[in-house]
Amino acid sequence: MLVTESLPTAAGTGGGIDAPLRARLAATIRLRTESFGSIAYVPERDHFYALDREYGSALQRLATGEARPVRPAHREMVTAMAEAGICETEPPTPQRAFYGRSLLGAFPGGIPSIKAPMVVNCFTTAQCPLRCTYCHADDLMKSYREDENSDWIDEVIRVAAATPAMVGVVTGGEPLASPGNAKRLLTALARDKAVVLDTSGVGDFGSLVPALRHNNAHVRFSLDSAHPSINDRLRPINRRQVPLGTSSFRKAIEGVRLAVSEGVACSVQTVVTARNSDSASLTELRDMLLEAGVRTWALHIVVPAGKAAQRPKGLLIGDDGVATLTRLVADTASQRLPIDIRVTSTHRQPNSTLLISAKGELAIQRRDGAGKKILRVGRVMARRRLLRQFRRHVDTAGHASRYLNGTLDLYPKYVTAGLPAITVAV
Numbered sequence: 001m002l003v004t005e006s007l008p009t010a011a012g013t014g015g016g017i018d019a020p021l022r023a024r025l026a027a028t029i030r031l032r033t034e035s036f037g038s039i040a041y042v043p044e045r046d047h048f049y050a051l052d053r054e055y056g057s058a059l060q061r062l063a064t065g066e067a068r069p070v071r072p073a074h075r076e077m078v079t080a081m082a083e084a085g086i087c088e089t090e091p092p093t094p095q096r097a098f099y100g101r102s103l104l105g106a107f108p109g110g111i112p113s114i115k116a117p118m119v120v121n122c123f124t125t126a127q128c129p130l131r132c133t134y135c136h137a138d139d140l141m142k143s144y145r146e147d148e149n150s151d152w153i154d155e156v157i158r159v160a161a162a163t164p165a166m167v168g169v170v171t172g173g174e175p176l177a178s179p180g181n182a183k184r185l186l187t188a189l190a191r192d193k194a195v196v197l198d199t200s201g202v203g204d205f206g207s208l209v210p211a212l213r214h215n216n217a218h219v220r221f222s223l224d225s226a227h228p229s230i231n232d233r234l235r236p237i238n239r240r241q242v243p244l245g246t247s248s249f250r251k252a253i254e255g256v257r258l259a260v261s262e263g264v265a266c267s268v269q270t271v272v273t274a275r276n277s278d279s280a281s282l283t284e285l286r287d288m289l290l291e292a293g294v295r296t297w298a299l300h301i302v303v304p305a306g307k308a309a310q311r312p313k314g315l316l317i318g319d320d321g322v323a324t325l326t327r328l329v330a331d332t333a334s335q336r337l338p339i340d341i342r343v344t345s346t347h348r349q350p351n352s353t354l355l356i357s358a359k360g361e362l363a364i365q366r367r368d369g370a371g372k373k374i375l376r377v378g379r380v381m382a383r384r385r386l387l388r389q390f391r392r393h394v395d396t397a398g399h400a401s402r403y404l405n406g407t408l409d410l411y412p413k414y415v416t417a418g419l420p421a422i423t424v425a426v
């Protein structure tokens with residue numbers, strides 16, 4: 001039985017069923033028209049939604065700024081989109097947690113196909129103060145470190161600007177290992193994309209807070225366990241880069257606390273390996289995140305790429321992990337806990353993500369997991385070439401599934417639990 005059957009439908013708005021409803025687009029929303037309708041990205045929640053044409057046309061009647069009257073025929077759709085954070089209503093509709101596939105409307109074929117990237121991950125630097133046991137990007141760091149120079153970030157920015165993605169991720173390597181590059185990249189990406197900062201928290205996270213607030217960026221901290229010893233064994237420090245005694249667990253928690261207190265939208269991502277995949281450990285971590293005020297949790301099944309491909313023993317879990325995570329989501333939904341959960345199963349399609357290396361090359365994991373394809377992006381017709389490479393080398397169905405929560409099949413509608421409000425720095 002699908003758990004959906006036992007869940008209530010979305011709650012109504014505060015105004016009652018007959019009160020007139022007005023609505024506006026959420027101030028920071030990103031929208032892109034697609035052949036099936038549109039894709040919306042909600043930066044505060046780091047959450048994509050695919051909307052069918054009906055939802056898309058209800059949304060098209062809204063604008064940012066002044067709220068407009070909602071037609072009775074659109075009322076239910078607009079309410080659902082307000083619960084998802086895509087628009088805001090008068091009277092207000094609270095945002096609610098979303099646990100399943102991120103589809104609003106009718107998608108009889110499941111996750112829809114896309115022709116352009118949703119997300120591009122951009123290396124800030126090849127340096128990192130950690131040596132995570134499963135590091136996906138290990139092969140894009142070690143051999144780049146010695147030659148890294150200050151011109152590289154210009155090339156990363158150029159290639160990112162040519163990439164028609166909705167979201168640009170400032171990643172690495174650890175962005176905090178090169179805060180100057182991180183600020184430049186963040187500002188450059190924000191010109192035409194929503195921005196996410198991926199960080200371990202090891203470094204001076206506080207120095208990036210003003211830039212994050214200014215650009216309405218979302219920050220995603222990496223944390224693998226509620227237990228410092230387990231986390232720090234999976235994510236040990238590089239003693240050549242940070243003082244002995246530095247704990248990746250402690251730095252991530254400090255970062256989460258600072259982001260929450262500063263009103264910077266933040267989430268946590270966890271790489272699920274054989275060492276942290278038991279239900280009790282994941283439940284403990286979820287409860288710790290809830291207590292810390294985290295509203296979004298992304299769980300990634302470890303991908304046999306980078307370091308995890310070289311030393312897979314004791315790390316890889318495959319589809320057993322999907323079953324455990326599906327149960328975790330079902331448990332979270334049945335308790336109506338206020339946290340969005342996204343599960344990725346990129347181990348099934350390793351070539352689902354788009355990376356730009358620290359040198360500004362396109363880097364795409366090979367289908368069989370054996371290393372990354374490295375491609376230069378020339379200056380002439382860069383966007384067209386890049387799109388061609390994306391369609392040729394990236395598993396576009398896997399890409400859409402990764403960001404639209406396609407691993408899960410539960411709760412195809414939406415929402416159950418009210419999310420705590422956050423202050424967005426607009």
Ligand code: SF4
Pocket residue numbers: 128129130131132134135136137138172173174200235
């Ligand atoms: S923090 Fe990220 S880039 Fe650094 S070692 Fe860990 S997984 Fe790799």
